[in-house]
Amino acid sequence: MTGNGLHEGEARRQALDAAYTQGFALWQRAELAACVFLVEPHGLGGIHLRSPAGPVRDTWLSEVQRMAGDLPHASVPAGTPEGRLIGGVSIEQSLRLGTLVSTRGLLAEANGGVVILRMADQLEAADAAPIAQALEQGEVRVERAGTSRTDAARFGLIALDEGEGPDETTPANLTGRLCLHADLFAIPPRCAGPFDLDAQDIEAARKRLGDVTVSDDIVEAIVGAAATFQIPSLRAPLFCLRAARALAALEGRAEVNEADAKRACDLTLAHLATLPAPDQDESAPPPPEEQASTEDDPAHQGLPEGALEDQLIEAVRNGALLGALQEGARAEAQRRALAQGRSGAQTRGGAKGRPDRPRPARGRTSGRIDLLATLRAAAPWQTLRGRGDSRLKLRPSDLHVKRHRHRAESSVIFVVDASGSAALNRLAEVKGAIELLLSECYARRDHVSLIAFRGETSEALLPPTRSLTRVRRALAGLPA
Numbered sequence: 172m173t174g175n176g177l178h179e180g181e182a183r184r185q186a187l188d189a190a191y192t193q194g195f196a197l198w199q200r201a202e203l204a205a206c207v208f209l210v211e212p213h214g215l216g217g218i219h220l221r222s223p224a225g226p227v228r229d230t231w232l233s234e235v236q237r238m239a240g241d242l243p244h245a246s247v248p249a250g251t252p253e254g255r256l257i258g259g260v261s262i263e264q265s266l267r268l269g270t271l272v273s274t275r276g277l278l279a280e281a282n283g284g285v286v287i288l289r290m291a292d293q294l295e296a297a298d299a300a301p302i303a304q305a306l307e308q309g310e311v312r313v314e315r316a317g318t319s320r321t322d323a324a325r326f327g328l329i330a331l332d333e334g335e336g337p338d339e340t341t342p343a344n345l346t347g348r349l350c351l352h353a354d355l356f357a358i359p360p361r362c363a364g365p366f367d368l369d370a371q372d373i374e375a376a377r378k379r380l381g382d383v384t385v386s387d388d389i390v391e392a393i394v395g396a397a398a399t400f401q402i403p404s405l406r407a408p409l410f411c412l413r414a415a416r417a418l419a420a421l422e423g424r425a426e427v428n429e430a431d432a433k434r435a436c437d438l439t440l441a442h443l444a445t446l447p448a449p450d451q452d453e454s455a456p457p458p459p460e461e462q463a464s465t466e467d468d469p470a471h472q473g474l475p476e477g478a479l480e481d482q483l484i485e486a487v488r489n490g491a492l493l494g495a496l497q498e499g500a501r502a503e504a505q506r507r508a509l510a511q512g513r514s515g516a517q518t519r520g521g522a523k524g525r526p527d528r529p530r531p532a533r534g535r536t537s538g539r540i541d542l543l544a545t546l547r548a549a550a551p552w553q554t555l556r557g558r559g560d561s562r563l564k565l566r567p568s569d570l571h572v573k574r575h576r577h578r579a580e581s582s583v584i585f586v587v588d589a590s591g592s593a594a595l596n597r598l599a600e601v602k603g604a605i606e607l608l609l610s611e612c613y614a615r616r617d618h619v620s621l622i623a624f625r626g627e628t629s630e631a632l633l634p635p636t637r638s639l640t641r642v643r644r645a646l647a648g649l650p651a
Contacts, residue, residue, distance in 0.1 A: 219352045245278070383427065396436055532572050
């Protein structure tokens with residue numbers, strides 16, 4: 172083997188070792204987040220888990236289920252109807268008894284346990300609202316078609332996010348109610364192994380949790396760290412305190428110490444920080460000699476004033492180095508981008524897109540009949556309609572039609588001045604801009620078009636399209 176081959180092999184080996192070291196650190200962090208979550212699932216809200224489908228995520232989920240023991244759990248795929256999620260009406264029993272019979276939903280069935288929300292990145296904010304409301308209130312309320320039902324739903328949520336880009340992420344109204352964040356994207360499969368703790372350890376920590384106390388100094392330091400990084404959520408410091416208490420309970424201690432606070436800040440605040448902490452002013456005057464002599468006094472054994480807060484700030488910064496800070500910045504940029512303009516706006520109607528709530532037909536002659544919604548509307552009236560022959564009595568007011576929701580299409584039109592000696596350069600810039608725009612907005616299925624004008628005439632050089640292949644072929648032959 173040549174010298175260059177030896178150097179290349181050594182470089183690959185070092186790269187693999189570095190990837191393994193980083194992956195092992197990320198796996199340990201994800202393991203710690205799972206243990207903390209299971210100590211107090213509802214109090215901590217849940218975990219936002221960024222991970223593709225694969226052996227790493229499967230191992231993590233199987234270990235979480237093993238440590239959860241006998242806790243109730245439910246798996247909720249994306250697109251689950253709201254009636255199945257929070258509860259609704261049993262069609263079979265309602266038709267048999269002639270009156271509406273309400274049933275519990277998946278969230279209520281997981282009361283006191285864990286709910287696994289799959290493909291959370293595919294949810295819209297409106298679809299995530301019932302889950303977020305249940306997390307906030309600890310119960311679900313169903314009031315529809317003349318029925319009213321309230322069920323306890325104190326659960327912790329594991330939101331599985333498979334989105335790879337900033338425009339593929341879990342809705343903010345859901346992630347804002349989840350205490351913990353973990354990322355498995357950069358973990359090699361060989362780094363994923365069994366957790367050190369088991370169900371008995373989690374149960375013992377859960378029993379000790381009520382006796383764990385937190386000093387005022389640690390509370391002030393956590394709030395100060397959140398303020399330093401300009402974290403707007405008021406839930407974040409509260410979640411951090413709860414995570415610190417859970418960490419102390421896992422270690423068997425009755426009081427939260429500095430190490431618990433630092434690890435809690437790493438797990439709960441790092442992914443929310445949008446600005447780095449400002450560097451300390453090196454030009455600040457040194458502390459007076461009287462203060463130094465006070466610190467040397469054996470009667471003052473605690474940390475100097477502000478030292479704990481500095482340690483927590485450093486812990487948040489170290490957590491950001493693992494990628495959580497960059498992910499938060501991308502999510503915020505995507506939120507602002509979608510908030511401007513109408514690109515990606517939701518429209519209802521038609522026969523394409525995701526199913527939406529059905530609506531009464533009210534004389535409409537178009538649209539597909541929603542059979543289940545129609546039966547729910549007709550069930551409570553069967554006794555009054557005299558169903559003596561056991562046949563279902565329907566009225567026009569019972570009919571409901573299906574609706575679908577999809578993103579509205581939008582078009583971006585480039586208008587270029589093709590006159591003068593600089594037309595060639597301008598068209599070259601526009602060609603690059605169109606290709607870049609299409610590659611970035613392909614997921615939103617935007618259209619782009621190009622119109623050139625010179626003098627009093629104009630020409631549509633590229634009709635509206637969203638095909639990358641067609642754009643490259645058309646742009647290659649555009650005249651200048």
